Amino acid sequence: MTREPQHSEQTLAGHGPAVRISGLWKRYGEQVAVAGIDLELPAGRFIGLVGPNGAGKTTTLSMVTGLLRPDTGTVEIAGHDVWRDPLAVKARIGVLPEGLRLFERLSGRELLEYTGRLRGLPGDEVDKRATQLLEVLDLAGSQHKLVVDYSTGMRKKIGLAAALLHNPEVLFLDEPFEGVDPVSAQTIRKVLERYTGSGATVVFSSHVMELVESLCDWVAVMAGGRIRAQGTLAEVRGEAPTLQAAFLELVGAGDRGPGHDLDWLGGGAR
Numbered sequence: 001m002t003r004e005p006q007h008s009e010q011t012l013a014g015h016g017p018a019v020r021i022s023g024l025w026k027r028y029g030e031q032v033a034v035a036g037i038d039l040e041l042p043a044g045r046f047i048g049l050v051g052p053n054g055a056g057k058t059t060t061l062s063m064v065t066g067l068l069r070p071d072t073g074t075v076e077i078a079g080h081d082v083w084r085d086p087l088a089v090k091a092r093i094g095v096l097p098e099g100l101r102l103f104e105r106l107s108g109r110e111l112l113e114y115t116g117r118l119r120g121l122p123g124d125e126v127d128k129r130a131t132q133l134l135e136v137l138d139l140a141g142s143q144h145k146l147v148v149d150y151s152t153g154m155r156k157k158i159g160l161a162a163a164l165l166h167n168p169e170v171l172f173l174d175e176p177f178e179g180v181d182p183v184s185a186q187t188i189r190k191v192l193e194r195y196t197g198s199g200a201t202v203v204f205s206s207h208v209m210e211l212v213e214s215l216c217d218w219v220a221v222m223a224g225g226r227i228r229a230q231g232t233l234a235e236v237r238g239e240a241p242t243l244q245a246a247f248l249e250l251v252g253a254g255d256r257g258p259g260h261d262l263d264w265l266g267g268g269a270r
């Protein structure tokens with residue numbers, strides 16, 4: 001399924017890509033985590049960054065959102081350089097990072113109020129937006145509970161609310177659905193669809209192909225620190241029946257079976 005963006009390509013063409021990544025590298029000692037990525041992420045799309053464990057997705061998203069300095073390479077968001085113009089970039093993005101750290105001793109509502117003030121929003125506007133976000137994300141009943149007492153799914157949702165509060169142009173989410181039950185996942189999904197439906201861009205990383213296939217209209221496949229494919233869902237899927245099949249083919253695991261190395265495992269002689 002390829003969802004057409006709500007805004008016409010012409011409208012978006014004037015603004016250029018949401019994210020432009022050029023020659024991005026990151027090494028940890030001998031380990032090359034990201035090996036020279038060039039990527040243009042179109043505006044107004046629901047974009048999935050997919051790849052196996054250790055592909056370099058988190059490292060890439062950390063560099064793109066200004067949390068980790070690249071060895072070399074540049075990143076521009078809505079035309080602003082992430083490292084030369086960090087304030088302009090940070091005003092335009094929202095981030096739900098991996099291993100989300102929150103102010104645990106604040107209640108959910110206090111966290112949003114604090115975030116809103118840090119973002120420079122007027123108090124009454126923060127109040128209004130926080131109330132709506134808490135309602136839509138089904139957190140209104142827990143808004144006065146301390147964040148430390150929130151479940152994994154509730155933490156993701158309050159993190160998402162904090163990332164959306166200033167109405168960013170581009171939202172980056174690292175594994176937003178991990179550890180989230182189907183009801184909360186559906187809630188998060190609806191909020192994100194509404195957000196992209198109004199022309200904003202979502203970039204999220206995942207290794208759950210079914211999820212990416214059902215949500216995204218544009219996909220970049222990463223493996224071994226490199227981009228293996230990028231384009232609309234239909235382009236990346238190609239002739240393959242599913243994104244999962246195309247992905248396994250692209251990352252070179254299509255015909256890798258369990259092998260004979262584990263022939264001791266399971267029933268039979270012990």
Ligand SMILES: Nc1ncnc2c1ncn2[C@@H]1O[C@H](COP(=O)(O)OP(=O)(O)OP(=O)(O)O)[C@@H](O)[C@H]1O
Pocket residue numbers: 028031032033051052053054055056057058059060207
């Ligand atoms: N701080 C670090 N120090 C050393 N190596 C690191 C560090 N962070 C990441 N790496 C290595 O860089 C590579 C890419 O890791 P990264 O976390 O970006 O992958 P990922 O695609 O997000 O994986 P996953 O889906 O498992 O979260 C891996 O080989 C990882 O071991």
